Amino acid sequence: MSEEKFQVIIIGAGVAGSAAAYTLAKAGREVLVVDKGRAPGAKNMTGGRLYTYALKELMPEEWAEAPLEREVTREIMMMMTPADSVAVDSTFGSVNQQSYTVLRARLDAWLAEKAEEAGAMMVPGSTVDGLIIRDGKVAGIKTGDEELEADLVISAEGANATVAERAGLIRPVELKDVAIGVKHVIKLSEEIINERFNTVSGKGAAVMCVGECSKGVSGGAFLYTNKDSISLGLVVDSQSWKNSRLPLADIAEELKRHPALARYIEGGDLVEYSAHLIPEGGFKSLPQLYADGFLLAGDAAGFVVNRGFTVRGMDYAMLSGIAAAETANEAIEAGVYSRSILKSYESRLQQRVLKDLALFRNSHDYITRTRHVYKTYPRLAADLMRNIYNVDGSPAKLVSGLVKKTISGRVPYFDVLKDMFKGGRSL
Known part of the structure; x- marks a missing residue:
């Protein structure tokens, strides 16, 4: 006692x-x-x-x-295929100290x-x-x-x-009800980070990724800029990962070599490697x-x-x-x-x-059960943008025609509309 x-x-x-x-x-x-x-x-x-x-x-x-x-003043949402990526890059002059990387x-x-x-x-x-x-x-x-x-x-x-x-x-x-997170902290100089992310000291970026980063498993990747390091990691749904039988450590290692992310961490030194359970049952x-x-x-x-x-x-x-x-x-x-x-x-x-x-x-059910999110939609996004920017001398098409060409035969239009509707109501 x-x-x-x-x-x-x-x-x-x-x-x-x-x-x-x-x-x-x-x-x-x-x-x-x-x-x-x-x-x-x-x-x-x-x-x-x-x-x-x-x-x-x-x-x-x-x-x-x-x-x-760093205060997060740049938000990037990225869809990844094995070789390509499509990103929505939002930069804010001031966000009133809303969030910081830590x-x-x-x-x-x-x-x-x-x-x-x-x-x-x-x-x-x-x-x-x-x-x-x-x-x-x-x-x-x-x-x-x-x-x-x-x-x-x-x-x-x-x-x-x-x-x-x-x-x-x-x-x-x-x-x-849980996800698994794996994180690498990669040392880089403050000057190099500022140059690569087109920012200044004290300001930084947050990148959220979906698609190839998780090899089709329900989950995604993240990248955060610190003062003199970058936190790069992967989060996957535990049940989906178990069913996939994929080696998580190998997937996290491959993430560092994807061309969309490798350019940000090139030449850096790995100073920390860690893993963690994340409650996502909601x-x-x-x-x-x-x-x-x-x-x-x-x-x-x-x-x-x-x-x-x-x-x-x-x-x-x-x-x-x-x-x-x-x-x-x-x-x-x-x-x-x-x-x-x-x-x-x-x-x-x-x-x-x-x-x-x-x-x-x-939100958790939508993220884990919407099957097209992790492979189909990233590939559609990359192919659509490639078609939009392509100029090869053949007759040009309106964007609406390019959208139809990209989607046709790959995913039912109803599935796309259904996923959009459910996403709007869940996220």
Whole structure:
């Protein structure tokens, strides 16, 4: 039995966990954060884009000090075939600091440091083996031979929330509800990145790809510019990948050699390689978010929305950490930690996080089940653009005729219209 009792123990020092710890510590609460990484951020991986409104909400005066990489002012959506690509390239003079690329090892370490400065206690390098449960209420954690008690435990342990799962508080992760992300971080000088992406220091690009990058498997690729590196990665639906029997590491390696992307990373040095589970089941797969003495936040709760052209998770994780802390404060003030008071956590999430997940409840199914997206449409797009630009001395055709020529015999027009309609309603 532990001689020390905390008001709140948080499992995980990622974005959600540190946001909750910072908010609680600012309110003068006794907070302990336990993380299995050797340091906060050491085990955390993401594609690398943060929508900063959430960071500003967490710390209005200090957010600008965060180790952000580049403000995203150029958005590129790319369809890829084995040899070609078609891209929609959008450049914005100003986006009012809407989003930045980030490297999680740096960002998470900084957030944890801010939480510590506010008064939270951080214990890295420790694995939580289980929860203390008394009379149906979570009453602390077990780590090694030690038991640490708390009035409330917040799980922010990531996509594979094994502690909550072993305690029977959430169901096991299902293959259909997760994706796998593989990322390379490639070192390049700031000057070369600026030149290749036609940008200036502090500004950068986000590239989202579909088609050949995933070899027909449901998924896509991403490229983000950092200050002096590029994050290039692949995300595939786990069920689709399993059915394909394709070697994921080899596909990710081939991605670096595709002519549409190789020119951006040529001459760079690989400095990091990582992989990560991503919860993409969406609203339909959300677990119970609270129990007696317990709250679930961030990726552990499945707060991710993938719309193909944007992937949001870190901002939702941060908002859920804030909401969990506010709910904990309410419970501490009342001296009650039952479901009846902790259910206000769900209400706090409703307006933005849960509302968004409900709105895009069909996005995951559309992305994983629309069969033409990953092979047919990229090839049609490339062939159409080739036909539009082709001048070989033969009689010219109107664009409408070129569209018919490109599509004819390859995909039914009804399928195209159906996919467009479903996409508009799902994404």
